[in-house]
Amino acid sequence: MLSYDSPVSVNGQSSAASTIMSATRQNMASTPKTVRLPAPALSNGSLTNGAASSTNASLAKQHHIWLVTGPAGCGKSTVAKYLATCLHIPYIEGDEYHPQANIDKMSAGIPLTDADRWDWLTALREASIHELEQGHDGVVLTCSALKRKYRDVIRVAPYFTPNLHLHFIYLDASEEVLLQRVLARQNHYMGANMVHSQFDILEPPTKAEVDVIRVDVSRPADVVMAEALDNVLKTMDQVQGASAQK
């Protein structure tokens, strides 16, 4: 089991990511697992600005929101559950935060509008912060976040919390691929007739959005999950390294 909080080294290696990634590659994502990450030497665990002294602020525990994003059927729930299990952090299913009116609309084959989505996006941002305030160091969130301005709503989260980092994991595949996956899926309110409407408004993240990790999800699920986890662990190492240098 891997936990952010347990300072147990594995194989004597210094980097959490390299250790976990090598273990993960051996298992190649066939079974969700939890992994153990070394804790920082000192941590205040605080999400607030003023709590850390200038001396230990640079060594403060880093917190992460991993937002798994992309159009209907791209594999958000599949990847998010895997990451949450491996990292031993909570998982928020964005679809569960839609008001009934939104679900009714989508079930009837009517795409949501910007106005339908604002409160939902804000609720997801607040729910993520709430999980971190409960003492978790990270949280995985699913949210289609199809447009840049939707992603920007979530980007407000770290504004006043310097040790909070938001990362998007954009699951990238063609409309044809996702149509096949949604067609094959049973008992979901989002019908295949809705896939085109998602691509109609999709604004794939640009290079300027440097907080985005892109994963090609046209490949099998086990490959996709392993690559997503690799990227997450590398990113955590980078963030920890950068904070230690401050």
Ligand SMILES: Nc1ncnc2c1ncn2[C@@H]1O[C@H](COP(=O)(O)OP(=O)(O)OP(=O)(O)O)[C@@H](O)[C@H]1O
């Ligand atoms: N890489 C993959 N290859 C093949 N099938 C996949 C892959 N990833 C997910 N699937 C399957 O595709 C379907 C959609 O996956 P999933 O529900 O995780 O997507 P989602 O983005 O959460 O969908 P939605 O936004 O509609 O809730 C599921 O049946 C899932 O098992």
Ligand SMILES: O=C(O)[C@H](O)[C@@H](O)[C@H](O)[C@H](O)CO
């Ligand atoms: O913004 C949206 O239009 C919605 O979030 C949709 O993306 C669905 O909820 C999801 O894909 C479930 O199929």
